Amino acid sequence: MDEARIEELIAFHRDGLLNDTMPFWMRHTIDRNCGGFLNYLDADGSVYSTDKPVWVLGRLTWLTALLYNEVEKRPEWLETSRHGIEFLEKYCFDTEGRMFYEVTRDGQPLRKRRYLFTETFGVIALAEYARATGDKKRLQKARDLYRLILHHHRTPGLLPPKFIAQTREAKSHAMPMILIATSQQIRKADDDPLYNEVITDSIREILEHFVHPDRKALLETVGPDGEFIDTPAGRCVNPGHAIESAWFIMEEGRRRNDTAIIEKACQVLDWSLAWGWDEQYGGIRYFVDVAGKPCVQYEHDMKLWWPHCEALYATLLAHHLTGCPEYADWCEKIHEYSFSHFPDRDNGEWFKYLHRDGTVSHTIKGNAWAGPFHLPRMQLYCWKLLEEMLA
């Protein structure tokens, strides 16, 4: 990747973030009547449901504080983050400190879920906001919530399992993966050694239990000690998820100067790109069966926005850390596919869901999961990494 191309990409991602992605959300998502964010937005930003998914509330609260911290002290970003924090604190926690998954427009609780992902987005929102403001009370809330997550995750029986555990014990890659990312975020605001310990343990769990070198895959679901489970769930590779995990681990290797884990993460990246890339239509498939058997998910062959965002940053980071030109080639190939298929030329931002053949299957910009997160995070992280590469 030569200097001219790096400069071009810096401008491309920076302008995409600041002149396209963020303006779309800042214009449409803020609910000035009831607080919080309206995230069920159609292509043009019109609201198709006023329910408020809490994942996305936490994520935008985090993102706007992050932009304030890392890009520019724009008052509207800090104000938006505070707007999110206030709604989260007022309406999104139950009496035991756990979080709701979705609330109504005016903050009445709609749904609570078994797993702990909502809480992880609560932690990063509180921690990044505390970092922007020096607010010690919010930092303490982030710490408490982080510990609540660990407590529920580590105490057997506290979270009801999806399957009847006597028959089939299984664990999900999502949990150690999100613990790495959450710890990396809160660590920026707080220097407790606990965060590094959790990251170390989580990376070890991923590399020893979820990564199966004999199958050249990071599996999404394994037995309690990493055993292979020969069912569609046990054989499932989610290339985008594995790629995202890989760059969380690479970032840790970069920070710790640990080339061994960078190498292992790059191997996961290589395998996952090979599993995911669709030779016929281009783009990264959503799910693949590691034994070549059928996937059960309706959406298995669809092209979703977020695996492409994760792959853009992961390949750029791998190129930067290893110098391998293959990663730059992958990055360009994914760039070409992504920016020729996902952007909404009429309304800005990206379409989120494409059919396998690349045609748009849903016009929405946001739902319970899709929102201002993967795309702007990729744009910001690529921009900042490209600046480092230039320096």
Next chain:
Amino acid sequence: MDEARIEELIAFHRDGLLNDTMPFWMRHTIDRNCGGFLNYLDADGSVYSTDKPVWVLGRLTWLTALLYNEVEKRPEWLETSRHGIEFLEKYCFDTEGRMFYEVTRDGQPLRKRRYLFTETFGVIALAEYARATGDKKRLQKARDLYRLILHHHRTPGLLPPKFIAQTREAKSHAMPMILIATSQQIRKADDDPLYNEVITDSIREILEHFVHPDRKALLETVGPDGEFIDTPAGRCVNPGHAIESAWFIMEEGRRRNDTAIIEKACQVLDWSLAWGWDEQYGGIRYFVDVAGKPCVQYEHDMKLWWPHCEALYATLLAHHLTGCPEYADWCEKIHEYSFSHFPDRDNGEWFKYLHRDGTVSHTIKGNAWAGPFHLPRMQLYCWKLLEEMLA
């Protein structure tokens, strides 16, 4: 529909059922080692998971007994039904008489679910088997299970709601719909007036609460008194489901000589075909938003096998009951689409999932829901109705 066409269709559906659909399943699904049925079958019948989804276990047990009762006293059909009954009884009930949703190959319980659909398929399996054999013990089990369903359905708080009920009370069309079908089945084996009462109440609930004439739609989710809920779930029309419900109601109208409910059911059929039919690619869409807003389901625009099966029978029955030629035209149009897109020319039976444009998205023949049910039921019911039309 002239006599020659009726004769042609009789042969078409009869031969499809007896020489294609049933041989596929009889060859591949019966687990002679562990009992029960292997249903996770790929296109060629190869097994891609040995877990046993109990919906399908109940349904094939019912179907094979039904074929024995209504088509021919073939010993292998009765034997297959008994094979299903024995596995169901041995492994698929918990200590309180509720049923598991999925068990392992050797019958260890894997998952239990909130709702009561598995139990309804247990009822029809037991009742149809009892009808085939005169087995009073199995009939009593069917009765007890039927009452357990009613008890759980009618006792507030016994089933945990999906949403936090203080905030948003909602009910699903699936429940009154399946109560009609289940009652119609057990009634063939048992003459308790309870069944007619449940059917009457369920039809009333569907027509008064779920059917919204102002929106020309049967909605899948409404408030406790039929209130419209302005969210993606509340606006969702599942045309195939509405069409299936419509023919259950038409069958009841036919039995009771009640032309008023036949007319109402035909109206639901008309609306649902209009909502569902894809003018661009043909076929019936899976989900539609009644306000033209975006659907949230990944699979909203896919073409699934079962709505097409339901629509083939519903339009034929509507044509028979009303004499309207429009229904014969619809039936031919759906026939043309279905039989030019779904059949697997290499291995027999149908593909179950197509992309919006009609290309195959999954090669599987069975999973936790797909199996020997909608297609063979349609073939049998069309064949028998066509014979009535000819007579």
